[in-house]
Amino acid sequence: xxxxxxxxxxxxxxxxxxxxxxALAIGRLVAKALESIGxxxxxAGKVFVPMLLGxxxxxxxxxxxxxxxFTLK
Amino acid sequence: MIKSCGVDILGMHIPTLAPEILFYILNIPVTNxxxxxWIAIIIFLIIGILIKRRLSLRPGKLQNFFEFIIxxxxxxxxxxxxDRKNTLRFLPxxxxxxxxxLLSNWLGLIPGTGSVKLGHVFILRPxxxxxxxxxxxxxxxxxxxxxxxLMTVGILxxxxxxxxxxxxxxxxxxxxxxxxxxAVEMVVGVIEIISEAAKVLSLSFRxxxxxxxxxxxMTVMTSLVALFVPTPFMMLEVLxxxxxxxxxAMLTLVYLTMATAQPHGEESH
Numbered sequence: 020x021x022x023x024x025x026x027x028x029x030x031x032x033x034x035x036x037x038x039x040x041x042a043l044a045i046g047r048l049v050a051k052a053l054e055s056i057g058x059x060x061x062x063a064g065k066v067f068v069p070m071l072l073g074x075x076x077x078x079x080x081x082x083x084x085x086x087x088x089f090t091l092k
Numbered sequence: 093m094i095k096s097c098g099v100d101i102l103g104m105h106i107p108t109l110a111p112e113i114l115f116y117i118l119n120i121p122v123t124n125x126x127x128x129x130w131i132a133i134i135i136f137l138i139i140g141i142l143i144k145r146r147l148s149l150r151p152g153k154l155q156n157f158f159e160f161i162i163x164x165x166x167x168x169x170x171x172x173x174x175d176r177k178n179t180l181r182f183l184p185x186x187x188x189x190x191x192x193x194l195l196s197n198w199l200g201l202i203p204g205t206g207s208v209k210l211g212h213v214f215i216l217r218p219x220x221x222x223x224x225x226x227x228x229x230x231x232x233x234x235x236x237x238x239x240x241x242l243m244t245v246g247i248l249x250x251x252x253x254x255x256x257x258x259x260x261x262x263x264x265x266x267x268x269x270x271x272x273x274x275a276v277e278m279v280v281g282v283i284e285i286i287s288e289a290a291k292v293l294s295l296s297f298r299x300x301x302x303x304x305x306x307x308x309x310m311t312v313m314t315s316l317v318a319l320f321v322p323t324p325f326m327m328l329e330v331l332x333x334x335x336x337x338x339x340x341a342m343l344t345l346v347y348l349t350m351a352t353a354q355p356h357g358e359e360s361h
Contacts, residue, residue, distance in 0.1 A: 068171045072346060075339045079294040085301050086293065089109070 030088045037084020044077035105214075105315075107206065107307055111222045112213040124214055125222035128205075132196040132219065165190070168338075172345045182348050185236055189229060190341035196220055197303060197333030201326060206311055220303040220336075223296065230295035233344040234288060241351030250351070254288075256281040295343060302336050 020028075052070040056063045111123035143155055151159055165187060169179040199205070200218025208215050219225055241250045252258040256278045263274035306329045313322040 064167075065171065068168060068342065071335070071339060072172075072342060075298070075343055078298060079290075082294050082297045082301060086297055 026091055030091050033091065034081075034084050034088050037087070038081045041077045041079075041081040044080075045074050048073050048077060105206075106311060107217065107221065107304070109223070109304070111217060111224075114210060114213055114215065123222065124217040125219050125225065128199055128216055129196060129219035129225060132192060132199055135195060136191065162187070168342075169345055172342060173349050178349065178352070182240075182345055185233075186341050186345045186348070189233065189344060190337050193220060193229075193299065193340055194334060194337035197337060198330065200303065200307065201310075201329055201333070206307065218303055218307055220299050221307050223300050226296040226300045227292070229299075229340070230292045233295065233340075234292050234347060237344075237347040237351040240348055244352040245354060249354075254281045254285050291343075291347060295340065299336055299340055302332055306332055 048070060052066050055066055111125040113121040113123050114127070115122055139154075139158075143158060146152055146155065148155070166176070166179055166183070169183065169186065170176055173179045173182065196219035200216075200221070205216040205218065206214055238250070241253075248258065256274065259277055260271070260274040263270040309325055310322060310329065313325050
């Protein structure tokens, strides 16, 4: 394989594998948040902001993968 | 910068990473993302002037609407800062960041974005698909958090969060275990400096990545089937625009709150 096609493959795998972890994390996070809202619907407002922040931090990992994709040449 | 006019695949015009240059004013390139950003700014200017002119204790429809939005925002901000005084202190920065990102995201969904051309380049492109803008906002947010931190807790206390010499000197009086803990904390402080850079990186790339991906998605969908098929994706983009704006604002607020909080361990154990 020549260099260009290896780079394309590397980019694809970087974001695919790098996106997998955060996807699982956010799924779990939201599932737990929904569960707690289901148990105590009045807590919906209070759960929302911490959930959003947690999701943002989990998502940051995917962003590092995205940065790697952009920097691969 | 990369100078190109987009990639054409199967008749689709996929937007490039770098915004496209429309024209030059005194050798300063004016890109299509700048146009969109200024549209948002002018809309805010008009709304601001309209509200300012008819400001009264008995609010009219417009004033009532925006007071409602601000009050909702304040309630959410209170959850992060835990104090209405701090919320009001950070509102000018965080609130304007929130509204600007929200409006410029939603402006990107108006028909005409990515379809109206001037010469060879599109006139409109969502402002946040420009990495320059998102990095600028992220840098402002993180630098502002340090400025507020310096002003609130004092220069030495704030710097001691990163280069923990003060903690080390204090620990000398408490025996070897305290010195060991202080040495570990010093290393953690150095890692903390790296995490400041990571804050800028993740803040800017999160916004850029989400909005850029949305724009590419819209382009692909509209060029596959022009009718009805893009509608659910449009709905998704409306949601993404709101969520990304609130995530950016909330994270900025968290950074500001963390920087202005008294560091733990200051009080006597």
